[in-house]
Amino acid sequence: MEYIVSRGKEEGIVLTPHKHEDGKYVASMSRFEKDYIYVDSLRELQILCENGFSIRMSNQDSSHHRAPSLISPGSITNKSNTELENA
Template sequence: MKKLSYVVKRGGSVGTVLTPHLHEDNHFVVSLTRYEKDYQRVKREQDLVEWVRKGYSVRMSNQSVKSHRSPSLITPSSIEIREI
């Protein structure tokens, strides 16, 4: 299975790992732009890899770090795809 992550590279939380953010409706969000009207809701986390490969950004967060509890839109070129 493949997992997505992003490591924060600047600011006060350098090194913090972000993962796909599960929204209250139990979906993940991908988008080609930063605008909510373009959001695509994705039910299964494992499906996010294909969206990233198509060029979509992913909303990611880290609930254990106060400054990253709210999801940020992370570009495909910054996302690490790893096998677990």
């Protein structure tokens, strides 16, 4: 799963699902923490994305995208299930 930034100072940089300190990924229908759904795997995250949930994504090598951004499912490019199983 990835999102390519389309404008701004770092246009073209790739964001991937943000793994929090507890090792979990976050999906949500809103930007509010009370609505977060925490999952352990990229497969679970992709299922939520396919069902309309937005995903918190970041790029730790970026100066402008280290903090996770909430990316809508229509903007995310999904990798194949084989790639997700190996992630």
